[in-house]
Amino acid sequence: MIASLTGLLLWGAAGAALASFGWKKNRFLVATGVLIILGSPWLLGLLSMPSLATVGLAFGLLLKQKLRPALAGWLLISGLALYLSALGFWAFDVYALGYAPQTLLIWCAISLALAWQQGHKALALCWLAALALFPLGVLESVNLWDALLDPIAMLTGAVTLLLCLKKK
Helix, strand or coil, X not given: CHHXXXXXXXXXXXXXXXXXXXXXXXXXXXXXXXXXXXXXXXXXXXHCCCCHHHHHHHHHHHCCCCCCHHHHHHHHXXXXXXXXXXXXXCCCCCHHHHHCHHHHHHHHHHHHHHHHHCCCHHHHHHHHHHHHHHHHXXXXXXXXXXXXXXXXXXXXXXXXXXXXXXXX
């Protein structure tokens, strides 16, 4: 029950951040944010709870924190390693590491340091929140990866890298 409420809150917060960011600038972001807020129960049923990385990226927009190429690349590479191993592209299952979170501390340290160094404080704070909330059992999953990374965060990294390449 608490996980469902947390999921609704996270989807609603991400939608509100997108809507607030685009309020005067971009009707598409406002529409997307409003749809996320209104559709949050449906999104929770379809996609499950968003990772705190996705929430951090949404709030980073609101706070005008740019996703720089190094951090975007880290999100993409981390997501590819996680999801390709889950699809069986190699024998080692990266997702299984999330059941024993102490093994993820190196990834967490690199991620936090990179996000902070790249100026994306919202993402760093959301990853810290994931680390703090996970042992309390208020998140949806018993796997820490589900709180740290999801396909939306990985795709955001991919799109950011493509946009950076397009500018050059």
